Amino acid sequence: MHRSRLIALALALVVAPACKSKDEAKTKEVAQRSADLLEVPVDLVYAASAHIRVVDVGVGQSVRGIDLQRAITSIVFTPDGASAYVGASDGLREVDAQRHEVVRQISNAPVRQVYLSPDGRKVHFLEHDVVTKEGGLREPSPFRLATYDRDKGIVLHREVVAERVLHAVPAFEEYQALLLLESGVLELGPEGQPWSEMHAVDLAAGLPGGPGTLTPRPYLAFGPDGRHAYVPVEGAPSRVLELDRKTGGVRAVSLGAPTLLRGLAVSPDGKLLVVNGSDRVFVVDLGRGVVASEVALDAAHTGASIGSDGRRAYLAQTVDGTGGAVTVVRLDPLKVQGKIHLDDISPWVLAVRPQPKLALF
Amino acid sequence: MAIKPLNRKAEALTDRPMEDVRIYSFGDCCPGFLPGWEVGANGGVDPCPWQSDLPACHPCYWTAQVPDNTTYPQWLDRCANISQDWEALCTVPD
Numbered sequence: 164m165h166r167s168r169l170i171a172l173a174l175a176l177v178v179a180p181a182c183k184s185k186d187e188a189k190t191k192e193v194a195q196r197s198a199d200l201l202e203v204p205v206d207l208v209y210a211a212s213a214h215i216r217v218v219d220v221g222v223g224q225s226v227r228g229i230d231l232q233r234a235i236t237s238i239v240f241t242p243d244g245a246s247a248y249v250g251a252s253d254g255l256r257e258v259d260a261q262r263h264e265v266v267r268q269i270s271n272a273p274v275r276q277v278y279l280s281p282d283g284r285k286v287h288f289l290e291h292d293v294v295t296k297e298g299g300l301r302e303p304s305p306f307r308l309a310t311y312d313r314d315k316g317i318v319l320h321r322e323v324v325a326e327r328v329l330h331a332v333p334a335f336e337e338y339q340a341l342l343l344l345e346s347g348v349l350e351l352g353p354e355g356q357p358w359s360e361m362h363a364v365d366l367a368a369g370l371p372g373g374p375g376t377l378t379p380r381p382y383l384a385f386g387p388d389g390r391h392a393y394v395p396v397e398g399a400p401s402r403v404l405e406l407d408r409k410t411g412g413v414r415a416v417s418l419g420a421p422t423l424l425r426g427l428a429v430s431p432d433g434k435l436l437v438v439n440g441s442d443r444v445f446v447v448d449l450g451r452g453v454v455a456s457e458v459a460l461d462a463a464h465t466g467a468s469i470g471s472d473g474r475r476a477y478l479a480q481t482v483d484g485t486g487g488a489v490t491v492v493r494l495d496p497l498k499v500q501g502k503i504h505l506d507d508i509s510p511w512v513l514a515v516r517p518q519p520k521l522a523l524f
Numbered sequence: 525m526a527i528k529p530l531n532r533k534a535e536a537l538t539d540r541p542m543e544d545v546r547i548y549s550f551g552d553c554c555p556g557f558l559p560g561w562e563v564g565a566n567g568g569v570d571p572c573p574w575q576s577d578l579p580a581c582h583p584c585y586w587t588a589q590v591p592d593n594t595t596y597p598q599w600l601d602r603c604a605n606i607s608q609d610w611e612a613l614c615t616v617p618d
Contacts (some may be wrong), residue, residue, distance in 0.1 A: 212579070213604035234579075234600035252598045273597035293595060303594045327594055345594070361533035425580055463576040482607050509606040511579035 205518060206470040207249060208477050210489050210510035211235040212298070217263050218489050220475070223503055227263040231256075237277040238514035239286070241313075245338065247514065248286050250274030255288050260516050269311055270318065271319075275328070276381075281335050281389035286311040289324070289331050308333060324358045329381040331358070332392070338408035341383075341392055349379050349394060349404075351411055369415035370402050370516060379404075382466070384427035384436070393436060395424035403427065403438060403447065416452050418445055426467030426513075428476060435494065437476040439467040444476065444499075445491055456497040463509045471518040475500070479510035578606055 204220040213234050217227035237250040240260060247258040248269075255274050257267040272290040281285055288311065290302040306328040309321045324331045327345035334340040334354035342350040342361050352361030353458060366377040377398040384393045392406040399421045405414040418424075418438065426439030429449075436447040441463045448455040464478040473494065480488040487509035488502040529535040541604040579600055582593040591599040 212606070213601055232601060232604070234598065234603075252601055275593075275597075290599075293597065301595050372580070465576065465580045481579065485607050486605055487607070508604050509576075 165220070175208065195329040202474075204470065204475060204491070206475065206477070207516040208468065208489055209238050209240075209251070209512075209514045209516065210487070210505060210508065211238060211512040212477060212481075212487070212510050214508050215249070215258075215263075216505055216508055216510070218503055218505070220470075220477075220489075220491060222413070224502075226503055228297050229258065229263060229265060231265075235512050236275055237288075238512055239277050239279045240514055241279065242283050242517055244289075244517040246313075247516070248277050248279070248288070250277040250288055254290075255286070255309075267316075269386045270309065272307075275306065276330055276333055280333075281338075284313055286313060287333055289328060290321075303327075306331065321432050322358075329403070330383050332383075335389060338390055339411065341406065341408065343379055343381065343394070347377075347379055349409070351406065364406065364413060366396050366398075366404070368413040370400070382424065382426045382439070384429050384467075386429050387431060387433045391429075391433075393427050393429065395438065397421065397424050397425055399438075403436065405452070406447070406451045413453055416447050418422070418454060423463075425463075425465045426478065428467040428469045430469050430494070431471060431474060435469075435473070437467050437469060437492075437494070439464055439478050444478070444497070446494060446497055458492065458497050458499055460490060460499065465509075466513040468513045468515045469494075470515050477513055477515060481509045481511050481515045483509075532547075578603075578610070 164302060185412045189204055192481045198419050205293035206220045208218040210216050210218050213232055215229040215231065215235065216225040219226045219348045231251060233251040235249060238247055240247045244260055247260045249256045249258055252273045254268060254270040254272060255277065256265050257269060258264065259266045270288070270290060272292050275289045277286060277288045283297045288309050289306055290309055291306045293302065294302045296302055305326050306324050306468065307321045308324050308331045310319045312319050320474065324342065325344060330341065330343040332341040339351045339353050339354065340361065342358060349364040349366060351364055366379060367392055377396050380397060382395050385391065390407065390409055392408055392445050392511045394406065396402050396403045401418045401424055418440065423441035424438065425441045428437045434449055436449055438445040438447060441460050443457055445457045447453065462480050462481050462483065466479045467476055476492045476494060478490045478492065480490050483502065483504055486504060486506040488504045489510065490502045491500040493500045533568050
């Protein structure tokens with residue numbers, strides 16, 4: 164065979180597979196883009212500061228507003244997405260989450276945190292009062308944990324927990340109660356144990372603290388069945404503690420470096436934990452207990468919430484130009500998809516309304 | 525009064541350039557505003573993204589700037605939009 168023909172044949176043999184793999188990659192990329200275009204998010208996000216804005220992620224804007232003029236501290240939805248319970252500086256409200264209207268004022272004392280019991284039947288909320296004494300001295304009362312029965316529509320009871328509480332989660336069946344104080348003390352205790360006699364959790368458990376202090380931040384999250392609680396702890400390195408409320412066991416997930424922690428959210432299947440590191444997002448693989456991926460954000464964020472389908476996380480960008488924004492983060496592959504600007508509020512609390520289960524034909 | 529080094533190790537230390545002493549941050553929070561001096565534990569120049577962190581900083585050590593949320597739970601009531609309402613934050617409500 165002529166020498167030039169041999170060279171041409173050799174080149175063809177080398178180039179052809181390369182072109183094929185290039186074509187395949189391009190086809191995959193086009194398919195991914197098409198899938199992205201067809202995959203329109205259907206999540207509704209409640210973004211709140213002293214007002215609530217209902218953000219339709221599919222539409223990419225705020226579609227309704229609930230004006231309260233009260234600092235909002237916590238929002239939880241019922242599993243069916245029918246109602247939301249909103250804690251604010253003037254008490255607890257029930258919101259019809261279909262019509263986005265306040266339907267009931269349940270209490271009048273400042274609310275710090277709201278929790279839904281794992282069976283969805285009771286709403287627990289942490290409240291306290293501030294008494295102004297002679298001379299203008301303000302004296303906060305101890306915090307109380309109140310329990311609201313959704314079926315009966317009444318507050319069943321209130322129990323005093325402690326002074327300066329950030330979180331108090333009651334025991335549920337075999338899951339232990341959890342207490343986080345402003346002083347940084349984190350405690351667990353079985354059902355029936357008085358709040359004053361819970362046992363402390365070692366914040367350095369499983370991961371030495373390094374120089375400086377370990378500071379638990381008030382952004383707790385819970386696994387789908389309520390058994391596991393996740394507590395963000397700033398330090399060197401910052402970490403997330405996974406508390407097994409059944410056994411009392413503690414597992415630390417290192418974030419690798421000192422970083423601010425401003426929110427946690429567990430995926431609906433309990434496999435992933437999204438950590439708001441203020442200007443970055445970490446995704447923790449809870450099966451392996453390690454950070455699986457992380458992505459940078461272009462500004463400081465607060466809070467975190469994950470949609471019902473587990474595909475996206477939402478974070479509040481409290482300051483965005485003359486307002487605020489909700490940042491949309493796709494979880495697989497991890498990528499910042501964009502942000503939805505809110506012109507009239509600077510959100511610091513977020514919650515995604517659960518979608519009712521849809522039948523697939 | 526200048527301090528004189530008394531041994532070789534001390535002399536070596538005095539030859540080094542002085543490092544800035546970043547006293548105005550504790551972890552992620554700052555007890556005082558000194559622009560340019562707030563440095564976080566990881567060396568970031570602004571551990572206090574103060575506007576966005578106003579609702580998030582309690583209960584850490586920001587007593588000079590952020591009212592104690594426990595004593596003043598209503599202090600953010602009039603600040604639905606911090607970007608535009610932050611001047612109202614300077615006054616703790618009566």
